[in-house]
Amino acid sequence: MFLNFFFATITIAAAQNALPNDFLRCQQRDSKINDCLKKAVPDALRRMKDGIPSLSVPPLEPLLVSGMNIESGAGPVVITQIYKAIKMHGLTDSILTYYKADLKHYRLRTDSITPKLEFIADYVMKGRILVLPIQGKGVANITMVNLVVKHDLIGEPVVRDGETYMHIKDYKVKFVPGKVYLHFTNLFNGDKRLGDQMNIFLNENSDLVFNELKAAYEESLSSVFKTVTNLIFDKVPMKHIFTED
Ligand SMILES: *[C@@H]1O[C@H](CO)[C@@H](O)[C@H](O)[C@H]1NC(C)=O
Numbered sequence: 162m163f164l165n166f167f168f169a170t171i172t173i174a175a176a177q178n179a180l181p182n183d184f185l186r187c188q189q190r191d192s193k194i195n196d197c198l199k200k201a202v203p204d205a206l207r208r209m210k211d212g213i214p215s216l217s218v219p220p221l222e223p224l225l226v227s228g229m230n231i232e233s234g235a236g237p238v239v240i241t242q243i244y245k246a247i248k249m250h251g252l253t254d255s256i257l258t259y260y261k262a263d264l265k266h267y268r269l270r271t272d273s274i275t276p277k278l279e280f281i282a283d284y285v286m287k288g289r290i291l292v293l294p295i296q297g298k299g300v301a302n303i304t305m306v307n308l309v310v311k312h313d314l315i316g317e318p319v320v321r322d323g324e325t326y327m328h329i330k331d332y333k334v335k336f337v338p339g340k341v342y343l344h345f346t347n348l349f350n351g352d353k354r355l356g357d358q359m360n361i362f363l364n365e366n367s368d369l370v371f372n373e374l375k376a377a378y379e380e381s382l383s384s385v386f387k388t389v390t391n392l393i394f395d396k397v398p399m400k401h402i403f404t405e406d
Pocket residue numbers: 279281302303304342344
């Protein structure tokens with residue numbers, strides 16, 4: 162009876178520190194590990210649409226981000242932007258075009274393509290683009306089509322209770338969007354004519370506008386990706402993510 166209870170407790174504890182059973186596994190020693198991960202990671206993303214409650218991984222569809230502040234300094238685009246209640250749609254439709262796992266050095270590199278990433282948020286902004294002043298407070302829709310993201314994950318081993326975990330200490334992200342669509346409601350205190358003109362102007366110059374803001378978006382997203390990855394990697398021992406046999 163006591164023993165049964167003991168084993169039941171251990172099994173539950175183990176189950177909480179494991180990837181869900183339906184996740185595809187890749188073997189560390191497999192010479193095709195990169196091909197395996199190219200399939201397994203997008204498959205895991207799709208299974209994480211509603212999150213993984215046992216690992217406290219939040220739903221990824223949409224992915225909620227509480228806030229993001231952008232202070233864009235010099236150059237043609239100088240805007241202070243505050244985004245709140247951010248919802249990102251589309252990440253789980255990503256596919257991977259490249260994967261390179263160097264597990265000996267705790268390094269993962271991958272390129273993904275997201276067909277359509279919609280970023281919807283409450284915004285407040287003030288500044289200027291080229292010679293035009295811009296200000297507003299409303300809802301922003303920044304949609305990136307065919308977004309290529311280059312991910313570079315730099316990890317380190319953390320040993321706890323005899324198990325090795327692969328903690329990600331640095332997660333670098335580079336964005337190369339195919340096309341960016343921007344729309345801000347309620348620009349210029351709701352002046353429809355000025356707001357419509359500015360939205361047209363922003364889209365005609367979307368490459369320029371996005372380039373100036375890209376670094377800030379990358380930084381915010383890399384912090385989100387790092388948090389989500391570590392929710393799994395800090396809890397599931399490395400040998401259960403990349404299996405040993
Ligand atoms: C955001 O903009 C994209 C591109 O214009 C559009 O397809 C999408 O429906 C918009 N989403 C919302 C919630 O307004």
